[in-house]
């Protein structure tokens with residue numbers, strides 16, 4: 001069962017003018033595809049692990065064969081992070097969150113503007129390639145954190161990501177060149193707050209495991225859909 005690139009939930013140009021169509025096409029079709037392809041290549045010698053989602057591989061990282069770990073961390077992580085990232089943006093996005101998410105952000109950071117400043121500062125401060133995140137930490141509090149490369153806060157610190165922004169140069173270089181702060185402003189114009197709020201609702205309604213398992217189930221469905229195509 002091969003891992004498969006998930007479809008974008010919108011057209012390449014849906015986020016224009018904030019995130020350009022060329023960047024979206026390359027980012028999804030080339031970069032994310034490469035993570036998927038390289039993960040599949042790495043798993044070729046491990047048929048017993050080919051049925052697991054990328055998320056399950058990362059959850060069980062410690063028990064993986066030593067030779068597989070670097071590929072799972074890089075390419076499995078890249079597959080997990082990008083699969084989430086596409087759903088966090090929308091052509092109808094931007095503005096501010098409402099409901100429980102807005103209340104929790106205000107309670108944790110003082111106001112939405114203070115959250116935005118903290119998130120933007122963290123994202124701007126990532127040295128080299130990585131991500132900035134709004135997470136629910138292990139103690140249940142909202143906070144901003146960052147990860148390097150394709151690491152995800154679930155695995156680095158046991159926090160559950162609600163929102164993440166890719167600050168690898170491939171995410172913004174074509175339109176914004178070295179101007180990461182402009183890209184971050186643009187990102188806030190397309191954030192899909194309804195999706196971010198749904199993540200918070202999942203975390204608050206059940207527990208951490210529910211949110212993670214729901215995501216993992218989605219990955220499994222992708223894999224099964226691919227298997228179905230191959231057997232047709």
Ligand code: MN
Pocket residue numbers: 027031082166168170171
């Ligand atoms: Mn990326």
